[in-house]
Every structure is written in structure tokens, then in C-alpha cells.
Amino acid sequence: MDYGDPTPEDSFSRCPKCRAAVSYSEPSDRRSEEELRRAIRRCTEAAGKGFAIGAGLKGGLALFSILARLKSRRTSGSLTRKVGSLSNSEAIVIAVKETLRYGLFLGVFAGTFASVDELIATIGGRKRTAGWRSMLAGAIAGPSMLLTGPKTQHASLAIYIFMRAAVLAARCGIKSKRLGKICKPLTWKHGDTFLMCLSSSQILSAYILKQDSLPSSYKSFLNKHGGKDLVILQGIKDIASGMPFTNLLEVEKYYKSVGVDIKLDPNMKVPCSIVHGNQSCTGHVLSFLFQAYGRALPVYVPVYLIPALIVHRQGLLKRPYTILGKSLLGTARSSLFLSAYCASAWLVFISLWSFQL
Numbered sequence: 001m002d003y004g005d006p007t008p009e010d011s012f013s014r015c016p017k018c019r020a021a022v023s024y025s026e027p028s029d030r031r032s033e034e035e036l037r038r039a040i041r042r043c044t045e046a047a048g049k050g051f052a053i054g055a056g057l058k059g060g061l062a063l064f065s066i067l068a069r070l071k072s073r074r075t076s077g078s079l080t081r082k083v084g085s086l087s088n089s090e091a092i093v094i095a096v097k098e099t100l101r102y103g104l105f106l107g108v109f110a111g112t113f114a115s116v117d118e119l120i121a122t123i124g125g126r127k128r129t130a131g132w133r134s135m136l137a138g139a140i141a142g143p144s145m146l147l148t149g150p151k152t153q154h155a156s157l158a159i160y161i162f163m164r165a166a167v168l169a170a171r172c173g174i175k176s177k178r179l180g181k182i183c184k185p186l187t188w189k190h191g192d193t194f195l196m197c198l199s200s201s202q203i204l205s206a207y208i209l210k211q212d213s214l215p216s217s218y219k220s221f222l223n224k225h226g227g228k229d230l231v232i233l234q235g236i237k238d239i240a241s242g243m244p245f246t247n248l249l250e251v252e253k254y255y256k257s258v259g260v261d262i263k264l265d266p267n268m269k270v271p272c273s274i275v276h277g278n279q280s281c282t283g284h285v286l287s288f289l290f291q292a293y294g295r296a297l298p299v300y301v302p303v304y305l306i307p308a309l310i311v312h313r314q315g316l317l318k319r320p321y322t323i324l325g326k327s328l329l330g331t332a333r334s335s336l337f338l339s340a341y342c343a344s345a346w347l348v349f350i351s352l353w354s355f356q357l
């Protein structure tokens with residue numbers, strides 16, 4: 001072994017293939033140290049961000065529901081609470097727990113994913129494992145969902161994530177040479193609209209025929225934007241399932257309470273009078289559209305305004321009118337979508353009955 005001064009050649013590594021000298025600006029142990037530091041930074045950042053997003057989202061939602069709860073308690077004015085319902089402090093404790101759980105879930109999920117990814121890359125080589133590394137890391141990170149509570153089932157969260165995965169898989173499939181042909185229908189023009197129609201038919205029939213199959217928050221969302229009292233929905237459900245009416249008197253009573261005096265025919269063929277009282281069909285669609293727009297606005301104002309305030313806060317100072325204008329346009333357009341969607345749902349629903357005759 002030669003411990004003497006290295007010849008100039010020795011300070012170079014040699015490429016194993018062509019034996020050409022490859023110079024590095026830094027010695028290799030310092031490089032690996034920096035690499036290690038980068039990996040650790042990536043994992044802790046992923047875990048921290050995951051926690052912040054999970055806790056932020058869940059905490060925000062919990063905060064809204066607690067505020068809504070306090071408000072409804074105050075407006076209903078009743079001091080007696082229903083048997084089995086929670087007190088405000090119990091609700092707050094549950095909300096804090098849920099917030100921490102979701103933060104932990106996303107934090108551990110993102111942290112595990114990044115750590116496993118880095119670990120495999122270090123052991124097996126970054127390039128060599130590129131094809132399957134993230135898949136394995138994702139599968140190992142998945143069980144972190146148990147942190148959201150081992151006794152509760154989170155089917156909707158899992159389905160949501162599955163949907164996102166399916167979307168990404170479809171995008172990869174469209175670009176891939178081997179699966180491109182199978183995924184061709186996904187690129188058809190207006191294929192997205194077709195998919196929307198399929199989903200809508202399921203959602204709307206569940207809304208009218210099987211409300212108990214819907215998750216409670218979605219049920220209340222549909223009932224709010226469907227704009228019809230539950231009594232009316234029951235009447236429609238009866239006639240739609242070909243059963244004799246069970247609650248025509250209640251429907252009449254409901255219309256009386258909003259100032260409409262009608263007498264319902266138990267042998268009616270088209271449920272117009274149940275859906276829109278003594279209004280004409282066109283009049284109903286127009287007035288419904290107008291009211292639905294008013295119901296949709298409060299949904300979309302925060303959806304557009306909060307990202308504008310958080311994501312574009314620097315741009316907001318520089319060009320406030322462009323960003324606020326875009327948010328306003330987005331709010332107006334999305335509200336128009338939701339209200340037109342609901343109005344046309346009722347329009348088509350009634351029209352189908354008329355065609356059937």
C-alpha cells in the first residue's frame with residue numbers, strides 16, 4: 001500500500017464503464033452526509049406538513065360544526081337536551097381528539113411514506129428501485145389510517161382515497177403504451193359528462209328513494225340544496241315506488257304552513273302538486289333556480305375566498321382586483337352550476353313522469 005502523496009490521478013474517481021476520470025467537487029463522505037441530512041429533512045417536513053394539513057382540515061371542520069351547534073342551541077332556545085345527545089364541552093373534547101387523530105394520521109402517513117421511500121432508495125439504489133419504490137412505501141404507510149380511531153370505520157375516507165388513486169391510475173394508463181388502448185374511453189370527448197350523469201342518477205335516486213343509505217352530512221347537504229321538505233320527499237317516494245300515499249295530509253299541512261292552500265288528489269298520476277304546490281311547472285323551475293342560487297352562494301364563497309387569502313396572499317396585495325375578481329367569478333359560476341344542477345334535477349324528474357303517461 002502506498003501512503004505517500006497521492007498522484008493527481010488518485011484524487012479522481014474513475015467511471016467503471018469507460019475508465020474516464022470523473023471529478024467530484026466534494027469528497028464522498030461529505031456528500032453522503034449531506035444526502036442523509038436531506039433525507040431526514042424530507043421525512044420530518046413531510047410528517048410536519050401532514051400533521052398540519054390533517055389537523056387543520058379536521059380542526060377547521062370541527063370548529064364550524066361547534067359554532068353551528070352553539071348557534072342552533074341559542075336559536076332553538078331550549079335548555080333541555082335530547083336524551084343521548086352530547087353537552088357542548090363533551091362535543092369540544094371529541095372535536096379536539098378527532099383533530100389530533102387526523103393530524104397524527106396524515107403526519108404518520110406522510111412521514112412513513114417519505115422514510116420508507118428514502119430507506120429503500122438508500123439500500124437498493126435510487127434508480128434501480130424507482131419503478132416500484134413508492135408503491136411499496138404507500139402500502140406500508142396505508143395502515144396509519146388506524147390512527148383515526150381503531151373502533152370507527154372510515155369507509156368514505158378510504159373510498160375517497162381509492163377514487164383519487166383510480167384517477168391517477170387512469171391518467172397513467174392513458175399515457176402508457178401497453179394500457180393506452182384499454183384506457184381510450186377515458187379520453188373520449190364529454191366522457192366526463194357521461195360519468196357525471198351516471199353518478200348523478202345514483203345520487204338522486206338515493207336522495208329520493210333511500211336516504212338512509214347516505215352518510216348524514218351528505219344527506220343534510222342534499223336535503224338543503226334539494227330544497228324540498230322531507231314530507232314532500234316522502235310523498236314522492238310513495239308515488240315513485242308505486243305505493244299508495246302515506247302522508248298526503250302532512251304534505252297539505254306543510255304547504256299550509258308556508259301559506260299555500262292545496263287539496264291533493266290521492267289518484268294523481270304526476271306528482272306536480274306534491275313537488276310544487278299550485279305553482280306552474282315553469283314557474284317552479286325558475287323560482288327554484290333563483291332560491292337555489294341563494295343557497296349555493298354561502299357554500300362557494302369560502303371555497304374560493306379562503307384559498308385566495310391563504311395561497312395568494314402576496315399576490316393579493318399586488319393585484320387585489322384580479323385575484324378577488326377571479327374568486328368572485330368562480331363563486332358565481334360554481335353557484336350557478338349547483339343551482340342549475342338541482343333545478344334541472346327537479347325539471348327532468350317531473351318531465352319523466354309526464355312522458356310516462
Ligand SMILES: [Zn+2]
Pocket residue numbers: 272273276280281284350
Ligand atoms: Zn310540475
